[in-house]
Amino acid sequence: MAMMAALALAAAAGGIGGARVDDPYIWLEDPYAPKALAWVEAENARTLAILEKDPGYQSLFDDALNIAEATDRVPAPSLVGGQVTNFWQDAGHVRGIWRTTSVAGYAQPVIAWQTVLDLDALSTAEKANWVWKGAQCEPIKEQRCLLSLSDGGEDATTQREFDLTTGQFVPEGFVLPKSKQGNAWEDADTLLVTRDWGPGTMTKSGYPFVVKRLKRGQPLTAAVEVFRGTEDDVGAGARVLVDATGNKAVLFGRDVDFFNNEQSILTPRGIVRLDMPKKVHIFGMLDGQIVLLTNEDWAGTPIKAGSLVSFDAKAAMGGKPVPTLIFAPNARQSVDSDSVDLTKSRVLATINDNVRGRIMAFGRSGTGWTGTRLPLPDNAATYLVSTDRTSDVAYLNATSFLLPSTIFQADAAAGTATSLKVSPARFDASGLVSEQFEAISKDGTRVPYFIVHRAGPAPKGGWPTILDAYGGFEVSNTPSYRGITGKLWLERGGAYVLANIRGGGEFGPAWHEAALNINRQRAYDDFAAVGEDLVKRGFTSKPRLGITGGSNGGLLMGVELTQRPDLWSAVNINVPLLDMIRISKIAAGASWQGEYGDVAADPAVRAFWDKVSPYQQLNATSKLPMPYIFTTTKDDRVGPGHARKFAARMKELGLPYLYYENTEGGHGSGANLKQTARTNALQMVYFKRQLMESAQ
Template sequence: MRRGVMAVAVAAALAASAGSAQIARVTDDPHIWLEDREGAAPLAWVDTENKRTLARLEADPRYETFYREALAIAAAEDRIPMPQMIGGRIFNLWRDKARPQGIWRVTSAADFASANPNWTTLIDLDALSKAEGRQWVWKGVTCLEPDHRRCLVALSEGGEDATSLREFDLEKGAFVEGGFDLPASKQNADWIDADTLIVSRDWGEGTLTKSGYPFVVKILKRGQPLGGAREIYRGTPDDIGAWPSVEVDAQGNRATVITRAKTFFTSDILLWDGTKAQKVPLPDRVDVNGLVDGRLVVRTSEAWGKVPEGALASLPLQDATRGKGALTTIFAPGPRQSVDRGNVRVTGGAVIASVYDNVRGRAMVFTPAGDGWAGRTLSLPDNLSVDLVTAEQNGDRGYLAVSGFTTPTRLMAFDAAGTEAPVAVKSSPARFDATGLVVEQFEATSSDGTKVPYFVVHREGAAKDGSTPTLMTAYGGFEVSNTPYYSGITGKLWLERGGAFVLANIRGGGEFGPAWHEAGRKTKRQLIFDDFASIARDLFARGITSAPKLGIYGGSNGGLLMGVQLTQHPELWGAVTIQVPLLDMLRYEGIAAGASWVDEYGSVSVPEERAFLATMSPYHALRKDGRYPEPYIWTTTKDDRVGPQHARKFAARMKEFGLPYLFYEDMAGGHSGDADIAQGARLQALQTVYFAQKLIGPSSK
């Protein structure tokens, strides 16, 4: 968008991007000019606000200590190099103080198991950024199966979701001269063969959905310009997007999958056979996890025939290609269990999944047995989170990580084909002194009588008089589960200094399967907000903390949660940090990728949903006479997913009303604030200073 454009033109452009959504009119919004993400006037406003906020937070004597401690943990040389298995070798992205943007490197599997692996650097992102005058952020790699010689490396400038894709030769350790090189776009690509890609991206005018994602899939040949690619599938502009992938199993079966996301949660799954794309008979709410023994492996979020919601299931590839067949259940979770959506992997001959029972993790392996599946539970420590890190495509080896609030992460090697227990191969040293800390799980009763669990980490024997400074967080959306995890920075900066920490497992997440999410979707979302507030009141009743000593934080959808808690229950909080948030819920569909989340939040084009959005939208709920705790609102300019517009406008409205607030916008890092390790440490230090000022008081130094 052109700089200096009039507010009316800005509103018109955003309204057009939201299609038929009846987003709030410009006359209702004096701060709409701040929606021009990289406009000169908004960035000047950001600069002024940043100077005011940093003058206060960085001037606090605790800031330098917090920053130094956070950076030391983020850059520690003895942290675990999380592996990616490609073609029998171990790859890793490594960041440290000398290489803050990171290096992509490789070693052998045998060497990786040693105390000091001999790594070979393949890509130095800091050097590449310097040479090209960019700030490249690593976004992953997709390699050709099964020989793994050629890969597509995804790089983002400044951390945006939009990426550039470049072909890389693993044998030569260099980018391929004249190879595939796809310019920046929100895009997805995979390998059909060594000279052919299947790609969805911005192909030009009329090829992006209202959410800003591609809906046209094409075949691109080596040496062919983008304009010469052959179209093989086209969704609609009203979809969320279309994404291709190529699934391969150890027996040589291949499935070229196109996922047409009709909404955020519903999809058509199609298989392309080289001439046409055939729809697979699967439920609308399903995730494809891979291919094992000629069977497509999926996780369902709705019941389908004999397969219950939240289950793992399979469909023979031969049936899928003919557009028929019935799903076979691999694993069906119980009422207090869930299969973590983001933690399902396939190996050469098995499926491995993280399964949570009352928010306590375990890992299960499922192997083909006749027409069905046999399952077993891996022997792992109890009451910890289990994250599946990587697995090999043509074998059954892999790595998982286990951790807990006071248990440092352990990387464990497993063999899905064997019967042995996983073996710890790397362990992170303790980053803070957990002596005397205890972890407890409680339940609060929400507004509708539902029992909502939460974890508390605090000092054993701490006074139950509400005097403990406490931080509490949650997410509460998109069927994303919040499980126990080890945070060295939170432990060092907060717990070690006598504070407590609370993780709330409110509805909207996936801790107890799809029903836990569905309970708070769209116009039912007030239950999510009530869950969070009920946990605060339960903490007070137990004497763990009190309103003046309770600080809360959350990002993205969790940032929306924080905005709602600030405006609905200001009396419950001593401090509120709102990170990369959604806050204007009457215009969110026209900002960044907002139109893609209608299936989660509802749309202003639906009268009932608009009425609810109007009542809960934090931007519209602010009142001049409101007695709010001073919030700390932070975002990033490069966030092209939620966008910095929400945070800017919320701060501007607080300023308009004469209300206290702090606002900070980092110029890089995208939605996750991950441009480099220094940025993450800075954001952590600023936030901790804010909480210390509000919940503990001035520094004694």
């Protein structure tokens, strides 16, 4: 019994055979434990006494808040039911309002909005702290919507049925209590719901895997199960695809891990598994064709990984979809999986070409697809903002480091795009230039990066520089306008760098997969290579070089802090992953084994992270620059435990650090604009002190 107890304690503390088994800070993993919150309060007080008392803080906060609350911001349009909706926050609407106008009304210089929901008033009336998490509308009439409302910014939401035409919650309408959950409208009176149904319905990652059919007027207990995954999956869910000609497809998906999923389709004879690649992103349906991006080769066909394709939904009900190529990128291109959408007659997609965006409109004639590039600015990042399945109206965004966001209204069928609204400049860009360079990584790979700096030669010692990257989950970092960074940093003499390291999606699936699992050191080597290249070119120097990243980028920061402390003088670690040995035991960490590997089941993965995991690499002999560590109590995705434990370990070892934890905000910088402004100001004060003042 004594031996079994010892083994259990060792496993709970991080496993057997690792770099360090004992972990005295597991108690900090509980977000709301009184002892942990008392620790947070003390750490916050210490950090705020330094950063908020800095003479430069108030000016930075005021600038950040003015930008965040500016009433001349361009409101982002979202097409719903032929009208434009927008969620808006400012000083008078801290939690925000949901409002509508017509397509013609949005094109006017002064938009006449109609408020349909005031979240501040609702929160006051219900004594709640609601944070907007979006709306999912019934896809035919698009008048009834399920609103997702979060308590303080958590991923878990309460979902309530809302009528856009009346501006009221539907009496006796659908109400889905708080849970991590998803849903799809099977018809106007039926939902396909995946949520916490009770014991045995949530995965080890903390996500639901049982889909039930819920009819209007039924209690949740009467919902009927129609599909399920397994507790070892990341999760499962349903989606309903509808196109402008009345075609409809009901799909069920099992997320086997973060990237691999199994798709099934509802047919007259039941649910049929589709024989297709497991690494896909499904976007919608046009003219009966289901449109998707495949991130692996489609076996038995010439379709290669990274291609945009379609297949006939009805023909696929036999279980064997036949793909048709829409677009195949070359080696320096990729289809942005976060920027593909459908109109009445076109598929719109952002194609990144050497990390510069192009939006293409693809139309179908006969059995093939042809593409047209929409007329948008060159040397800019481009994004789809919103589309309408019942028309060819679409809203697009073009931006760059020095070009404020511009909203274009496009006619996807005609291939036209007209500038509609330009965001006011938030900082003085005169004298600034943006350039693209390449660094050579440890294995010889060319790694591109962008730098924004003052024109002309660098001052002695170089510019105070912030180097930013993400490098994971196939996310592409593109050169977009960053008003806060411009105002708080570039205007004050700093330089900003964005690195496109492996692990991201800038060059398609191969660029991402090159840094998966035990190959992740490549991403960390890429980042260090960019830092070294900046110094080599004379842009900056080690005393003036700082780095920043959040979430997976926060893990990147932790690794760079512990692996290359010689290269940085400031390390900003946001909402991070830092304990990669216990990652599966903290918040939703088990869901990312497709990205990082399974420490518990794969000895090679365990061996890799034993040598790399930032929390385990801290030791008394470390000579590290002082990091600034930020997280939020209500982050139910990554969890605050990683950041807390890392700071506590640094304190134990006598290493310098600053730590701040926002008590709201979820997996982000804040639950409202003032919290976000404070987060930005604190971080910039830290960089100012480390790179502009300490480097003198």
